[in-house]
Amino acid sequence: MATISKQEQFYVWEGKTIKGFLHELSDFVEETGIAMGLDERARCDIELAVGEAAANSWEHSYGGKQGRLRLEMEKDQEAVEIRLTDWGKPYTLENAPEPEVGSDLDKTNLNGLGLMIMRKAMDKVETSSVPKVGNSIIMRKRLAR
Amino acid sequence: MEASEKEYARCLLLKVEGRVDHDTAPALEKRIDSVFKKGQYRLVVDFSGVDYISSAGLRVLVSALKKARRFNRGDVRLAALSSRTKDAVELVGFNRLFKIYDTAVDAVGSF
Numbered sequence: 001m002a003t004i005s006k007q008e009q010f011y012v013w014e015g016k017t018i019k020g021f022l023h024e025l026s027d028f029v030e031e032t033g034i035a036m037g038l039d040e041r042a043r044c045d046i047e048l049a050v051g052e053a054a055a056n057s058w059e060h061s062y063g064g065k066q067g068r069l070r071l072e073m074e075k076d077q078e079a080v081e082i083r084l085t086d087w088g089k090p091y092t093l094e095n096a097p098e099p100e101v102g103s104d105l106d107k108t109n110l111n112g113l114g115l116m117i118m119r120k121a122m123d124k125v126e127t128s129s130v131p132k133v134g135n136s137i138i139m140r141k142r143l144a145r
Numbered sequence: 146m147e148a149s150e151k152e153y154a155r156c157l158l159l160k161v162e163g164r165v166d167h168d169t170a171p172a173l174e175k176r177i178d179s180v181f182k183k184g185q186y187r188l189v190v191d192f193s194g195v196d197y198i199s200s201a202g203l204r205v206l207v208s209a210l211k212k213a214r215r216f217n218r219g220d221v222r223l224a225a226l227s228s229r230t231k232d233a234v235e236l237v238g239f240n241r242l243f244k245i246y247d248t249a250v251d252a253v254g255s256f
Binding site for chain 1: 211
């Protein structure tokens, strides 16, 4: 069971990468987005990006097994910032390939699709890892004016 | 994720319900493969009951499309995408790969 804490415009989800956690994270992002007054488009983009980031942590940091995850959503005057932290094996997305998606199916290569989604859905994506500590992904989405 | 099938004269309609994420995408892949094993390579996937699809789900669709088209002269067509699912599909450019229809009826009729 995840824990959720809320302060004004700062919301936290902490849980484990167990069955159904991605659904739980989606629900948290949607409810938090509504509470922050974000429009449908922003909530959709953030949900997509968080889903991909969390799946990356689960796969690369915890090898698909159970591990601890923390998601923070914070809104300031200009943007929403999302911080996803894990405490697993360090990994980097920096060298991830660019997927190729065109109208030619034979040339379609989907390596790096998750990172592509994160970068297209959000305005800024940064990753960092610390050996023996874990990884964090920080993403920002500018607010619509 | 749940899925139900309906066979038509020229294709099979697979109606998917729920989320298609990294957790549930393998189940969708298994279901599509079981349809292909029956020798049916003309498939409409009805997304009217799907509210979220991740890169894992999108990969399953592309893999299915490749299998259907390459050796079997079939196709995988998408129908009734919700606005969120459509956003995900268009974000990665999959609208260039797949034929997409507003309704399952239109998609089934296209075969």
